[in-house]
Amino acid sequence: MTLTLRPAIADDLNALDALEQRCFQSDRLSRRSFRHWIRAQHSGLIVAEEDGQLLGYALVLLQQGTRLARLYSIAVDPDGRGRQLGRALMQAAEDYAHSQRRLYLRLEVRRDNERAIRLYQQLGYQHFDEMPDYYEDHEDALRFQKRLHYLPQNAEQLQVPWVQQSTPFTCGPACLQMAMAALGDYRPTVTEELLLWREATTIFMTAGHGGCHPLGLALAARQRGLNAEVWCNQRGPLFVDSVRDSAKKAVIETLHDHFVAQAKAQQLPVHYREFGADQIDQAIAAGRIVLVMISTWRLDGRKAPHWVAVSGSDDECFYIHDPDPGEEQVPLDCQYVPISRRLFGQMHRYGQAKLKTAVVLGG
Structure with missing residues (x-):
């Protein structure tokens, strides 16, 4: 009998649902979820089939606008274990992510799942983070990743805590709180997030509440003891x-x-020219945090200004902390998100005037 790896189809729904019930006691994907992922774009649901029997699956999600893929779930039928099916499914997941030009494949695994952890380590995955109390039974999750394009790695990652914005309009304050937490002994709060917005906002924007002005963010940072400078091409x-x-x-x-x-009165450095890739690299190398305004068009199809924090860089990518998980993402998908330098350059401008602005912060 020959093992076949192929994309899932609608006729697999019953078998996938039954397999999920056999494999997991909690944190199960629902029948509705399987139906969604079979149809969805920006994802790959791969099944392992032998002699007409479905023995496993791997679900890979693609994060739009980035070079990141995530192994969302993987399962092997208990009757099929010990036959290298997990390894075969992992290879299929990597092949799918690679075919979609993703740079990294990331995954979460239970801390107590020693067998799966050994497999991931054997396949070259590196542990880079953990999430306490992640699963329904309160078990911790370990995060692993593997670089799919084998290029020299010289990333200089900054230790930037991730902060989720609590409103649709406080991306700038959330990013500023990330910087304050990275540069000093600071614990973000929702109250401080809203107070920062009050100090830095333009009040009005395309619709609803306004976003934060780069000078407003820099002045708020200066008020809280950080060194700050602003770059703006207008x-x-x-x-x-x-x-x-x-x-x-x-x-x-x-x-x-x-x-x-206010910036003039406080002698806040303001550079009226573009802040390019070389300047971002230099700031990161100096241990500074860069907040950049991007257009969200390539992330969610909306032309909205949005602040993100640059959390690292290497020869191929910039890495960002995005404070807004959106509707379909989870917080894990918004941290150290790799974006190619070319695409980042396209995202780092907003509006018809092609506004490019950044706030550079130091301790």
């Missing part, structure tokens, strides 16, 4: 082209003028 009021109402434009312009005056 001198005039920012974001005014994102609103139509003249009264709202006037408010944005008033706040911009206030931030400029």
Whole structure:
């Protein structure tokens, strides 16, 4: 009998559901979830079949706009164990991620699953993080990753704690809290997040509450004892082209003028030119944290300004901490996210005016 590895189809639904019940006592994928992943784009559900019997599966998710893939779940039928099926499914998962030009494949595994951990280590996966109380029964998860494109690794990763924004409009304050936690003895709170937003916001934006001005973020950081400097390729009021109402434009312009005056009074360094890849590398090498405004178009299809924290770099990628998991992601997918340098350059601009701005922070 020959083992076949192939993409899952709708006719596999009953067998997948039954396999899940046999393999796991908790943290099971539902029948509805399997139906979704069979149909979904940006994912690969691979099944192992022998003589018409489904013996295992591997589910790989692709994170849009990045070079990252995640092994979301893998299962081998108890009757099929001891026959290298897990190894075969892992190879199929890597082949799928590689075919989609993903740079890393990441996974989570129970701390007490020694057999699976040995397999991942044998296949070249490196332990890089852990998540306490991750599973339904409160067991911890260990995080592993493997680089699928074997290039020299010279990443300089910064130890940047990840902070999730608590509102749709506080990405900037959440990123600033990441920097404060990385650069000093600081514990982020929701109250501080909202207070930071009050200090740094433009009040209005494309819709709803406004986002944070780079000068506003830098001034708030300076107020809390950090060294800060701003890079911006525009001198005039920012974001005014994102609103139509003249009264709202006037408010944005008033706040911009206030931030400029405060920056001048406090001798805050402001560089009116682009902050490119070389400058990001230099800042990271110096142990500084870089907050960058990006357009979310290549992440979620929406043209919205969004602050992220750069958490590392190497010859091929920049790594970001994204404070917004969105609707389909989990926090694990938003930390040390590898984005190719070319794509990052395309994301690091916003609006018709192609605004490029960054806030560089040090202790």
